[in-house]
Amino acid sequence: MFEINIDLIKKYDKPGPRYTSYPTAPHFTEAFTSEKYLDEIIRTNNQADQPELSLYYHLPFCDTLCYFCGCNMIITRNRDRIKEYIKYLKNEIDLLRTYITTGRKVAQLHWGGGTPTHLNPDEITDLISFINQSFEIKTDAEQGCEIDPRGLTKEHLAALRNGGFNRISMGVQDFNSDVQKAVNRVQPEDMTRQVVSWVRELGFQSINLDLMYGLPFQTIESFEKTVDATINISPDRIAVFNYAHVPWMKKHMNLINPDDLPSAEDKLQILKMTIEKLTSAGYDFIGMDHFAKPTDELSIAQREKKLYRNFQGYSTHAGTDLYGMGITSISQVGKCYVQNKKREKEYFDSLNDQTLPIERGVYLTDDDILRRHVITKVMCDFELDFSDVEKSFKIEFENYFGSSLESMKDFIDDGLVKLSNRKLEVTQMGRLLIRNIAMNFDGYIERKEDKARYSRTV
Structure with a gap:
């Protein structure tokens, strides 16, 4: 049984990064230009030991607006607009492909959104064909797609x-009809079950379902029914996200009445119930929002200490160069992160000029690379061997991270972290507060230069 201390959650619940990158996205700057990105692409493609590729395609279009959504999406039913976007996405693929060495293989590929299945089946087939002609996809590559059951047909799958x-x-969020109506996402349970049945019939290897707590009209009792139904469906992975009500950042969230949201105390009780039920049902708590069956690749990678984090969350493919394509997408190539233009017109204009459509980015310093490694190990392995870090980076750990270790005192006293034999170990309860623990190694927060807004850590 996964034991949860609500008082400790309350103590440490504060805004903090999710660490899908380090430095985090608020530290990307417009001073990092497409020319600098191109230099790094060329450098990594000329090095002797070239990493495999991970490709991300952002397909931002949705048919209807979900009021809770925090993604970069565009609501449209204009098929011509979608076709134009796909045309420019192909242009970006062509442009990037000219700089990537022939023979570099793709180990991971993902379509995100938005709703990628807002494309019709013919458009899906056409885009897949174009990508497969442009890149060499490994036969065992992990290829994933986000789908919306509403409007989905078996032909899409x-x-x-x-x-x-x-x-x-x-996405499921919640099976309760009152909650679904309140967030403008009516998706009956039998619809989800039908799509899951099709997915299994067609031979997909893995299914993930997303749930969300903190939505209007949710109660512990009502969400427990959703959790029970999800366990019964038996997906390979389950993500349980905390709804962040930030109408000053996402204007459409004003369509949600804050008086209808569960209290902070109820949210914590919902989270506690959810974790206890999922772990009792046999799912491994991977960390943060994610759960997986013990036979799933995420669980296996974590046990073998091969788990990694990038902009797609937890990943089994460490060490790849991640190329993101489409508006707002983020790339991680060599020693840099870059984000594409956020608006269609600017994205199109750059590609018309045969220029990589970069809006901002950051080049990692040696300190950034070291701290990224440490934060990744803590968040993925839940342990950190100081000697291993010293061997890899030629530092004296206690000297370099003295202030980080000093700030860990409360975590040790509260039983969230253990320090012994020059090794840090995160306890079971500490896993729930892993973002807080990782923040101790964040040089930007440590130097009090990080003024960005982040979601709350729990």
């Missing part, structure tokens, strides 16, 4: 499966 996709991720 068949187009993905026939094109090599083997993983599906689907």
Whole structure:
């Protein structure tokens, strides 16, 4: 049984990064230009030991607006607008491909959104064909797509499966009809079950379902029914996200009445119930929002200490160069992170000029690379061997991270972290507060230069 101390959650619940990158996205700057990005692309493609590729394609279009959504999306039913976007996405693929060495293989590929399955089956097939002609996809590559059951047909899924996709991720949020109506996402349970049945029938290897707590009209009792139904469906992975009500950042969240949201205390009790039920049902708590069956690749990678974090969350493919394509997408190539233009017109204009459509980015310093390694190990392995870090980076750990270790005192006293034999170990309860623990190694927060807004850590 996963034991949860609500008082400790309250003590440490504060805004903090999710560390899908380090430095985090608020530290990207417009001073990092497409020319600098191109230099890094060329450098990594000329090095002797070239990493494999991970490709991300952002397909931002949705049919309807979900009031809780924090993603970069565009609501449209204009098929011509979608076709134009795909045309420019192909242009970006062509432009990038000219700089990437022939023979570099793709180990991971993901379509995110928005709703990628807002494309029709023919458009899906066409885009897959174009990508497969442009890159060499490994036969065992992990290929995943986010889908929305509403408006989805079996033909959409068949187009993905026939094109090599083997993983599906689907939003559920909550099966309660009152909650669904309040957030403008009516998705009956039988609809979700039908799509899951199709996914399994077509031979996809893995299914992930997303849940969300903190939505209007949710109670512990009502969300427990959603958790029970999800366990019964038996997906390979489950993500349980905390709804962050930030209408000053996402204007459409004003459509949610804050008086209808569960209290902070109720949210914590919902989270406690959810974790206890999922772990009792046999799911491993991977960390933060994620759960997986012990036989799933995420669980296996974590046990083998091969888990990694990037902009797609937890990943089993460490060491790849991640190329993001489409508006707002983020790339991690060599020693830099970059983000694409956020608006269609600016994205199109850059590609018309045969220029990589970069809006901002950051080049990592040696300190950034070291701290990224440490934060990644803490968040993925839940332990950190100081000697291993010293061997890899030629430092004296206690000297370099003296202030970080000093700030860990409360975590040790509260039983969240253990320090012994020059090794840090995160306890079971500490896993729930892993973002807080990782923040101790964040040089930007440590120097009090980080003024960015982040979601709360729990």
